Amino acid sequence: MQPYIDQLIQDGYFTGMPKEIVYAVAMVLVAFIVLSVFVAPLAGVTSWLERRVWARMQSRVGPNRVGPQGILQWLADGIKNLLKEDLIPSAADATLFSLAPYVVFMGFLCAFVVIPFGSALIVADLNIGILYILAVTSLVVVGILMAGWSSNNKWSLLGGMRSAAQIVSYEIPAGLSILTIVFLAGTMSMQGIIKAQGWAPWDWFLFNNPFTFAAFFLYFTAALAEGNRTPFDIPEAESELVAGYVTEYSGMRFLFFFFAEWGNLYVIGAVATTLFLGGWQVPPVTSDPILLGVLQFVVFFLKAYLWVFIAMWVRATLPRVRVDQLMALCWKYMVPLSFLCLLGTICWMLAFPKGNQIFSVAMFVLGLLIVAYFFKRVVFQIRHARPELYFKPHI
Amino acid sequence: MSVTSYVKNIKDTVTSVFEGMSITFSHLVRRPMTIQYPDKIPVPIQETLPRRYRGILEVDMDICTGCLACERDCPITCITIGIEMDKETKQRNFTHFDIDICKCMYCGLCAEACPTGSIRHSQEFEGASYNPAGLVRHFVTQPAPLYKPKKGGETDPKLAEKVDNGLKYLDEFATPDGGAAAEEG
Numbered sequence: 001m002q003p004y005i006d007q008l009i010q011d012g013y014f015t016g017m018p019k020e021i022v023y024a025v026a027m028v029l030v031a032f033i034v035l036s037v038f039v040a041p042l043a044g045v046t047s048w049l050e051r052r053v054w055a056r057m058q059s060r061v062g063p064n065r066v067g068p069q070g071i072l073q074w075l076a077d078g079i080k081n082l083l084k085e086d087l088i089p090s091a092a093d094a095t096l097f098s099l100a101p102y103v104v105f106m107g108f109l110c111a112f113v114v115i116p117f118g119s120a121l122i123v124a125d126l127n128i129g130i131l132y133i134l135a136v137t138s139l140v141v142v143g144i145l146m147a148g149w150s151s152n153n154k155w156s157l158l159g160g161m162r163s164a165a166q167i168v169s170y171e172i173p174a175g176l177s178i179l180t181i182v183f184l185a186g187t188m189s190m191q192g193i194i195k196a197q198g199w200a201p202w203d204w205f206l207f208n209n210p211f212t213f214a215a216f217f218l219y220f221t222a223a224l225a226e227g228n229r230t231p232f233d234i235p236e237a238e239s240e241l242v243a244g245y246v247t248e249y250s251g252m253r254f255l256f257f258f259f260a261e262w263g264n265l266y267v268i269g270a271v272a273t274t275l276f277l278g279g280w281q282v283p284p285v286t287s288d289p290i291l292l293g294v295l296q297f298v299v300f301f302l303k304a305y306l307w308v309f310i311a312m313w314v315r316a317t318l319p320r321v322r323v324d325q326l327m328a329l330c331w332k333y334m335v336p337l338s339f340l341c342l343l344g345t346i347c348w349m350l351a352f353p354k355g356n357q358i359f360s361v362a363m364f365v366l367g368l369l370i371v372a373y374f375f376k377r378v379v380f381q382i383r384h385a386r387p388e389l390y391f392k393p394h395i
Numbered sequence: 396m397s398v399t400s401y402v403k404n405i406k407d408t409v410t411s412v413f414e415g416m417s418i419t420f421s422h423l424v425r426r427p428m429t430i431q432y433p434d435k436i437p438v439p440i441q442e443t444l445p446r447r448y449r450g451i452l453e454v455d456m457d458i459c460t461g462c463l464a465c466e467r468d469c470p471i472t473c474i475t476i477g478i479e480m481d482k483e484t485k486q487r488n489f490t491h492f493d494i495d496i497c498k499c500m501y502c503g504l505c506a507e508a509c510p511t512g513s514i515r516h517s518q519e520f521e522g523a524s525y526n527p528a529g530l531v532r533h534f535v536t537q538p539a540p541l542y543k544p545k546k547g548g549e550t551d552p553k554l555a556e557k558v559d560n561g562l563k564y565l566d567e568f569a570t571p572d573g574g575a576a577a578e579e580g
Contacts, residue, residue, distance in 0.1 A: 057419045059428040317419040318412065333405065374417055381421035390426035 030123055034112055043262040044074030050262070050312045057316040077255075084251035089152060092248065096150035101249070101256035103143030108260045110136040111267045116190045118280050118296035120289070129190035130178055133271060134171070137226065140260065141167040144228075144235065144245050147257075151248040159244025162323060163228060163235035169330045170225040170232075176338035177219035180212055180345040181205050181275045194279030206276040207363035208355065211344035216276045218338045220307065223268040225330070228261065229311055231318040234326060269307035270300070277303050433521075441518040447568045449501040452494050453517040454534045458557050461489060461541040465505035465514050473498035474505060474514075478541070488538040496522055497530040506569040511542070512561025515569065 005026050008014065014022045048063065048071060055062030063070040088094050114129040116122040126132050141164050148160015182188055184205055185196040197204050205212050225232035236244030246257050273279055280296035321329065352359075382389070430436055444450070452474075466474045477490035506515045524530050542554075549555035 053423075056427065057422045059422060059425060061427045061429045061431060313416060313419060317415045333408075337405075374413065374420075377414065377417035378421045381418050382424065385421070385425075387425040389424055391424055 031109075034123070035109065039109065039112060039263055040259075042266055043259050044078065045071065046262045046265060046308060047077070047258070048073045049309075050315070053309065053312045054316045057313070081251055081255040086251040086253060087248075089248050091152040093150035093152070096146045097248070098253070100143045100147035100150060101253040101260075103146060104140050104260045105143075105256045107136055107139035107143060108264045108267060110139070111264075111271075114190050115267065115270045116194060116274060116279060117300050118293045119191070120293060121297060122191065125189055125191045127187070127189045127192075130182065130188050130193065130271070130275070133267075134175060134178065137264070137267070138167065138171065140226075140264075147249070148245040151245070153248050155241045155243070155247045156245050159235040159237075159241050159247070162241075163245060166228070166232065166235065166326060167226050169327060170222040170334075173218050173330065173334035173338040174222035174226060176335070176342050177215040177222065178275060180215045180338075180342050183342075183345055183349065184208060184212065190274050190279075194274055194281060197278040197281055199278060199281040199283045201278070201367075202357070202360040202364040203281075204276060204278040207360045207367060209345060209348040209359065210363065211341040211348060212276065213363060213367075215338065215341040215345070216272070218334055218341065219275070220268070220272055220310075222330075222334060222338075223272070224311060224314065225326070227264045227268055227311075229265070230315040231321050232326060233320060234323055237320060239320075265308050265311050266304060268311065269304035272307050273300060273303040279303075441520070444518040444520075446518075446564075448518055449503055449516040450519045451496050451517055451522055451532070452499060452505070452514060453519070453532075454492060454494070455513040455515075455557055455561060456489070456492065456534055456539060457513075457554060458511045458542050458561055459489075459492070459513040460511055460544065461487065462510060464508040464510065468504045468508040470502065470504065471498050471500060479538075481538075487541050489535045489541065490538055492534040494532045494534070495530065496532055497527055503569065506565075509561075509565065509569075511544070511558060512563070512565035512569065513542075515561070515564050 005022065009019065009022060051073070052062040052064075052070070063073040066072045066076045088097055111133050113123045114126050114132055116125070144163045144167075145160045148156045148158075148163070151157070181193060185193040187193060187196070193205075201207060206216050207213065228235050235241075236246060241247070246254055249257065280300040282292070282295050282299050286292055286295070432440060441450075461476065461478050463476055463478075466472070466476050473495040475491065475493050475495075477492075478487050479490050480487050501516065503516060506512070509515070522530060544558075549558050
């Protein structure tokens with residue numbers, strides 16, 4: 001973004017104004033545009049799509065009345081929540097209570113600064129991009145703890161504490177999985193990591209070696225846990241904690257937590273795409289910069305949204321884990337395995353400093369075989385149950 | 396925890412998640428079980444209900460003789476019938492025939508007692524109303540003459556059809572033993 005503004009300043013659009021003020025105004029404007037044009041509809045449509053996908057996987061229909069196929073459901077929900085009374089419990093710590101949703105929201109929104117939607121479409125290509133994402137998304141835990149503590153409610157406090165323990169624990173496998181990619185790419189810049197990969201699937205870090213393949217799934221699982229998603233949603237476990245740290249919230253503040261949760265889903269997908277799936281890399285089909293930019297955006301968006309869909313799918317599939325199971329999964333399995341992936345990748349880099357193209361292609365074929373076997377199982381499940389088939393995505 | 400069980404745990408987790416995901420994905424192409432009551436269904440629910448279903452009471456005023464059997468038999472007096480004599484024509488007319496479905500307990504005694512089968516349970520069950528007064532069904536809007544059964548059967552084809560209908564309901568559905576008595580006799 002900065003080069004464009006520098007260009008505008010050089011062209012004499014803002015003569016007489018200090019450079020810093022122009023930068024600050026540009027920053028606020030960009031944040032506003034990103035929030036209102038991209039993030040808000042994205043989180044909203046994701047919430048609708050999640051409910052539809054979830055419903056279909058449970059043989060229900062889901063929201064389909066507001067707008068065509070219910071796609072405007074998120075607008076109706078948003079307006080309803082805006083009009084609701086904003087309650088602050090009398091025993092709550094009012095300042096922290098009202099501040100907490102915005103801290104959570106900021107934690108996820110700041111991640112959009114370094115998400116590369118295209119080779120030119122990025123707010124700021126920080127040279128510590130991925131570290132920055134790890135840092136700002138950890139801000140969410142501060143907000144959740146604030147919400148849990150300031151509500152002055154035992155469910156909220158338990159939810160906040162669980163969330164803090166969970167996010168701090170799962171930061172380690174997530175960080176280690178990311179580190180394997182940082183080693184491979186030799187940079188922490190998001191654009192640098194993407195440029196180290198190619199458009200072809202066997203050039204992606206996912207298929208670079210068996211260890212990155214495992215690291216990808218470790219990262220995805222850890223990211224789901226960090227985003228408080230089922231099966232790791234013990235901080236807001238309905239059956240035991242009412243709604244966890246959001247128990248006392250209502251109206252717009254309540255919405256902000258869920259806004260952050262659904263938006264975070266996209267951030268998880270975008271980071272996974274950037275690190276493992278080649279980001280916006282497209283085959284060299286055109287040299288027109290605008291067309292190329294659109295193509296890159298579409299490719300990146302679809303790759304990222306595939307993982308949003310998979311997160312929904314996981315949510316519809318797996319039951320919630322217990323607190324001790326959650327911690328056991330992290331410390332007994334994921335942390336050692338991610339260390340193994342890290343060491344394995346280092347050894348691989350020593351053995352093949354230039355990478356091993358043949359092995360990557362073999363890994364890609366293996367991936368395709370896994371997908372093929374998966375669909376074979378799906379067909380088996382369908383035949384086994386002999387249901388009435390209905391291939392239309394809508395109803 | 397031995398190394399074997401550790402590896403087995405990892406393998407079990409991966410394979411069971413894989414299998415579970417395939418099951419949920421197979422549900423994505425199945426027809427949902429949900430019926431979108433009340434508007435997005437091929438046939439209204441009322442038409443799919445069996446004939447013996449005890450829905451809200453309905454009265455066919457064209458074949459009601461005004462014998463007051465239903466009013467007497469109703470255990471909670473939810474039926475109120477008013478009949479008065481027109482002095483000029485010497486004809487008895489209904490002034491009102493109201494059924495308070497708010498009180499009605501759907502016991503079916505009125506339908507059993509009716510000689511022509513004019514009062515009967517319909518398949519209708521959607522009785523929601525904004526006030527209790529809306530739950531009282533008025534079957535007479537303006538004074539109407541009573542039905543007089545004719546000796547040797549009904550001659551008017553329209554009325555004959557209605558009478559047949561009512562008697563059929565009475566024989567087959569209104570009594571506790573259903574069609575059994577009719578079949579035996």
